[in-house]
Amino acid sequence: MDIAIILIILLAGTFVTFFSGDKYASRVALSFSILTAAYSLFLLLQYHTTGAEYSIQWVASPNLNFSLKLDGLSLLMILLNSILLPVIILTTLPHKVPFEKLLYSLVMFMSFAMTGVFLSSDALLYYVFWEASLIPIYFIIVMWGNGDKSKRRQAAMTFFIYTFAGSLFMMAAIIYMYSKTGSFQLMDFYNADLNTTEQIWVFLGFFFAFAIKIPIFPFHSWQANVYQRAPLIGTLLLGALMSKMGLYSVIRWQLPIAPYALHKFQGIILVLCIIGVIYGAIIALRQSNLKRFFAYASLSHVGFIAAGTYALTFDGLLGAVILILAHGFGIVGLFLSAEIIHRRMNTTQIPEMGGIKGVAPKFTIAFLLMVLASIAIPLSFNFTGEFTIMYGLYQVNIWYVIFIGTSMFLGAFFMLRMYQQVMLGEWTFKGAFKDLTLNEGFIFIILIAVVLFFGIYSKPIVEIVTPALQEILVYINR
Amino acid sequence: MITLVAVSGLGILCLILEIINLRKILVPVTLLGLVAILGATATEFYLNEPFIEIDNYNMVETSRFSQAFSILFILLTALIIGMSSKFYEDKMTKIADYVSLKIFMLAGAIAMVSFGNFAMFFIGIEVLSICGYVLAASEPKNLKSNEAGMKYFIMGAFASSFILFGLALLYGATGSFDVETIKQILAVRGESLPVWANLGFVMVLVGLLFKASVVPFHFWAPDVYEGSPTLVTTIMSTLIKVAAISALFKFLTIMSVLVTPTVQLGLIVFSIITMLVANITALRQSNLKRMMAYSGISHTGFMMMGLLSFNESANSTLYYAAAYSFAAIAGFAVIMAVCQDKGNENISNIFGLARRHPALAGIMACAMVSLGGIPVFAGFFAKMFVFSQMFEARQIILVMFGIVSSIIAIFYYFGTTNVMFTKENPEDISFKASKRYTTVAFIAISLNILIGVCPFIIMDLQL
Numbered sequence: 001m002d003i004a005i006i007l008i009i010l011l012a013g014t015f016v017t018f019f020s021g022d023k024y025a026s027r028v029a030l031s032f033s034i035l036t037a038a039y040s041l042f043l044l045l046q047y048h049t050t051g052a053e054y055s056i057q058w059v060a061s062p063n064l065n066f067s068l069k070l071d072g073l074s075l076l077m078i079l080l081n082s083i084l085l086p087v088i089i090l091t092t093l094p095h096k097v098p099f100e101k102l103l104y105s106l107v108m109f110m111s112f113a114m115t116g117v118f119l120s121s122d123a124l125l126y127y128v129f130w131e132a133s134l135i136p137i138y139f140i141i142v143m144w145g146n147g148d149k150s151k152r153r154q155a156a157m158t159f160f161i162y163t164f165a166g167s168l169f170m171m172a173a174i175i176y177m178y179s180k181t182g183s184f185q186l187m188d189f190y191n192a193d194l195n196t197t198e199q200i201w202v203f204l205g206f207f208f209a210f211a212i213k214i215p216i217f218p219f220h221s222w223q224a225n226v227y228q229r230a231p232l233i234g235t236l237l238l239g240a241l242m243s244k245m246g247l248y249s250v251i252r253w254q255l256p257i258a259p260y261a262l263h264k265f266q267g268i269i270l271v272l273c274i275i276g277v278i279y280g281a282i283i284a285l286r287q288s289n290l291k292r293f294f295a296y297a298s299l300s301h302v303g304f305i306a307a308g309t310y311a312l313t314f315d316g317l318l319g320a321v322i323l324i325l326a327h328g329f330g331i332v333g334l335f336l337s338a339e340i341i342h343r344r345m346n347t348t349q350i351p352e353m354g355g356i357k358g359v360a361p362k363f364t365i366a367f368l369l370m371v372l373a374s375i376a377i378p379l380s381f382n383f384t385g386e387f388t389i390m391y392g393l394y395q396v397n398i399w400y401v402i403f404i405g406t407s408m409f410l411g412a413f414f415m416l417r418m419y420q421q422v423m424l425g426e427w428t429f430k431g432a433f434k435d436l437t438l439n440e441g442f443i444f445i446i447l448i449a450v451v452l453f454f455g456i457y458s459k460p461i462v463e464i465v466t467p468a469l470q471e472i473l474v475y476i477n478r
Numbered sequence: 479m480i481t482l483v484a485v486s487g488l489g490i491l492c493l494i495l496e497i498i499n500l501r502k503i504l505v506p507v508t509l510l511g512l513v514a515i516l517g518a519t520a521t522e523f524y525l526n527e528p529f530i531e532i533d534n535y536n537m538v539e540t541s542r543f544s545q546a547f548s549i550l551f552i553l554l555t556a557l558i559i560g561m562s563s564k565f566y567e568d569k570m571t572k573i574a575d576y577v578s579l580k581i582f583m584l585a586g587a588i589a590m591v592s593f594g595n596f597a598m599f600f601i602g603i604e605v606l607s608i609c610g611y612v613l614a615a616s617e618p619k620n621l622k623s624n625e626a627g628m629k630y631f632i633m634g635a636f637a638s639s640f641i642l643f644g645l646a647l648l649y650g651a652t653g654s655f656d657v658e659t660i661k662q663i664l665a666v667r668g669e670s671l672p673v674w675a676n677l678g679f680v681m682v683l684v685g686l687l688f689k690a691s692v693v694p695f696h697f698w699a700p701d702v703y704e705g706s707p708t709l710v711t712t713i714m715s716t717l718i719k720v721a722a723i724s725a726l727f728k729f730l731t732i733m734s735v736l737v738t739p740t741v742q743l744g745l746i747v748f749s750i751i752t753m754l755v756a757n758i759t760a761l762r763q764s765n766l767k768r769m770m771a772y773s774g775i776s777h778t779g780f781m782m783m784g785l786l787s788f789n790e791s792a793n794s795t796l797y798y799a800a801a802y803s804f805a806a807i808a809g810f811a812v813i814m815a816v817c818q819d820k821g822n823e824n825i826s827n828i829f830g831l832a833r834r835h836p837a838l839a840g841i842m843a844c845a846m847v848s849l850g851g852i853p854v855f856a857g858f859f860a861k862m863f864v865f866s867q868m869f870e871a872r873q874i875i876l877v878m879f880g881i882v883s884s885i886i887a888i889f890y891y892f893g894t895t896n897v898m899f900t901k902e903n904p905e906d907i908s909f910k911a912s913k914r915y916t917t918v919a920f921i922a923i924s925l926n927i928l929i930g931v932c933p934f935i936i937m938d939l940q941l
Binding site: 058059060061062064099102124127128129130131132134135138139142143149150152153156157160161164165168169171172175176178179 | 854870881884889892900934938
């Protein structure tokens with residue numbers, strides 16, 4: 001029961017936020033999100049390696065259950081979700097937006113749905129949460145997005161159609177598994193006895209849904225437009241949390257179900273991931289819009305994580321989990337920096353920026369630390385993750401490491417070049433540039449603290465997640 | 479049995495209220511009556527024994543199946559009649575006719591699912607259809623409404639004659655109209671029946687597909703839906719459609735011996751082209767009523783999937799019917815609320831609705847999302863239940879087409895949702911929606927969400 005409480009808090013938060021009115025909505029949402037974070041920390045303290053389960057029957061025929069399961073992996077994802085949620089709300093809190101109560105209740109609902117995805121161990125329940133998380137983000141993009149309305153509408157629509165189409169294939173795969181096993185339970189799926197053809201179809205059904213959500217090259221074409229058009233809060237939800245939902249689902253739902261198909265397609269998928277990593281880096285180099293730049297940089301990074309998951313070795317998976325957390329915190333910092341610059345200089349074009357270093361020293365340091373973390377310099381959280389992934393890939397084939405290693409170099413190059421253009425140089429902008437406000441400073445302190453602390457000391461994460469990953473590995477290698 | 483008698487009585491009561499000049503209380507009285515009948519039927523359903531059994535000729539067969547569908551029909555009619563006092567505001571003198579016709583329509587629909595004799599079956603179809611023809615033409619000064627009534631009448635009469643001729647052929651082959659007798663005869667010598675048994679079966683099938691507006695028998699539907707008064711369109715695309723599908727379901731269950739692989743293949747093909755053609759055509763509609771008409775036709779295609787494994791899929795067909803109808807009624811209620819004084823149903827009427835009337839926009843968005851089949855709303859579970867039924871029946875290709883057409887459908891459902899939030903309508907800033915439409919839309923969408931969150935309400939019934 002105690003794991004269902006986190007869902008109850010978030011759902012209650014959704015409704016209370018909505019009915020509290022525009023004036024108090026943001027603060028109500030913030031308090032509920034802090035409550036969630038506190039509760040998930042409480043879960044962490046209570047956590048034993050065995051985890052916890054909760055299940056009640058939902059429908060007798062077909063056999064649906066409301067089953068939740070908490071193990072090390074989902075615990076980490078919930079911590080990521082619930083700690084980032086107040087941070088994400090804080091980024092938008094000081095600014096006035098229209099229909100505030102609706103915005104914040106949608107944010108809370110989205111967090112509710114994503115927490116559900118991380119917790120559910122019944123495939124249909126999982127699918128319900130997975131799809132439910134799509135609705136709020138769609139409305140957030142359409143109603144509060146930036147720029148031209150028709151372009152925004154188009155971006156949201158493309159995003160929606162893409163992800164919905166992918167999900168429907170996953171639904172077909174899930175229903176097929178149900179008709180095979182007579183149950184939607186995760187463990188029954190793991191133990192299902194599928195022949196090779198069935199494995200391939202089920203695997204592909206899941207793969208489309210996840211590849212679009214993460215996104216893996218060549219299913220990424222919705223991403224840059226959406227990241228650019230979405231409001232900051234939407235971009236953060238998408239980039240920091242929603243893409244992680246896809247990566248988590250790969251580990252939890254896709255890998256253990258179809259081991260034969262998995263090993264058959266491993267090579268192709270790894271190549272796609274690595275192409276994505278390099279492609280994202282090269283396209284990012286050519287972007288003049290700061291938000292699109294970060295969108296492609298993010299494409300490159302999630303490709304890296306996906307490569308880790310499909311390495312199918314313990315180290316690959318471990319590195320992927322670490323990098324999921326690191327990237328979640330890192331991308332919040334990057335997009336927040338882009339938004340800060342956008343708000344103060346009223347432009348998103350990189351060539352029009354420059355010289356901010358001289359006018360905003362605190363922001364310069366914060367931004368620099370986030371950039372350095374995202375290019376994975378040693379002692380940052382990202383470094384631990386990327387290094388472990390590369391070690392995992394090395395166990396598969398050295399060539400993967402060589403190619404993905406280029407991207408680390410490319411990543412450092414494009415990130416630092418961007419930093420140079422944006423922050424260094426002459427201050428030519430007419431008008432003042434206010435340094436970090438208290439609120440923004442507070443957010444950066446949280447982010448930097450997390451990134452540095454776990455960069456130096458990532459043992460607790462490894463300890464929590466190891467049993468869960470080892471269990472999954474048993475099914476992968478059966 | 480009691481349901482059918484009570485509903486017919488309620489229809490006559492409406493006419494009597496008109497005679498004694500009590501038009502003002504007509505709608506509340508009818509609604510109360512419907513609620514009472516709903517209560518009686520539900521009690522009967524849960525007690526599992528009929529209140530009256532004086533039917534020597536086995537004309538009406540009260541089964542769990544028929545009662546469950548009757549409950550749905552009564553709910554739908556109650557929601558629609560709830561809107562009629564507003565819709566017919568300026569035609570109060572004739573409201574008794576409109577309301578009583580709808581009640582008779584309900585009686586026809588109930589007869590269509592609870593018949594024990596094919597004579598009753600045909601009477602049910604005719605009562606339903608004739609009320610439909612009259613209602614379609616119930617705006618005599620509107621050219622389009624006349625056209626709709628005419629088209630609907632000619633096409634509907636054509637379909638009825640098909641059904642009638644088919645029934646006659648079945649009688650010729652089996653020597654009886656009685657459902658139980660026919661079942662026995664089919665079970666004993668199903669294969670050796672003369673060829674006109676199959677012929678009659680197919681003719682009835684075609685007639686019913688016609689009534690349910692399945693592609694390629696759907697050409698009348700969009701024109702009729704567009705021309706009829708919106709409230710009548712609502713009843714057509716919910717009550718009539720669902721009644722036709724459930725009658726088809728029951729008919730196939732009775733005739734299960736004659737459902738050969740060829741017939742099954744035909745149903746599969748019709749289901750696929752219904753989903754695809756309707757969804758693709760709906761993409762290009764700029765009239766909301768026409769869009770809803772095509773959306774309804776595409777959902778008929780999904781509901782037809784249930785007909786392919788009729789031994790197990792009574793629950794999922796009922797679920798689909800309920801999920802679809804509640805969402806459609808909510809959508810139509812919003813359309814009526816927005817377009818009531820406009821005289822047209824162009825999509826531009828709902829531009830910027832989110833700013834003008836957030837509640838209505840929210841309900842419309844929920845209805846569209848449910849029709850599109852996104853979780854939490856019942857539309858998703860409906861699709862998922864029929865899909866899983868189809869997987870068990872090994873109809874994987876059908877599921878694939880279902881998925882493809884769901885993806886196509888998202889374009890227009892979300893296109894409609896989109897314009898409410900992003901486009902502006904410069905014409906009207908101030909806008910007051912009738913409370914009655916809003917309430918009905920709210921109730922309908924709440925019912926949809928209720929069965930979405932608790933699918934066991936319908937799925938765990940013993941049908």
